[in-house]
Amino acid sequence: MSVETAKQRPRSMTGAPRVSYPLSVGDPDGYGSFAELDDDGHTVGCHECGRRSRNLGLHVRVHAMTAAEYRQAHGLSTGQALIPADLARELAEHSRNSSTSLAARGEP
């Protein structure tokens, strides 16, 4: 005895659930755009208050959020640095320099 069930029910186009993702990339989100870091090259804009900062990870504390909570709330990936491009480049150069010198010291 077998009972056949309709496994593939056609999905209603109009009733598409938007619960998990209420916003799409680029949608207006507070003072910024959802899932996008507002980076003008020197400062990054806060989605919460619109203030521009050199280090948003530190700034978001005024909103009682951690950087991780901020990223999650605004659709940013966990690896997204909350700093402007020039500062990111500066930090990358510093770490490259220090790792280069460490490697140089370690080599015979």
Ligand SMILES: [Zn+2]
């Ligand atoms: Zn803010």
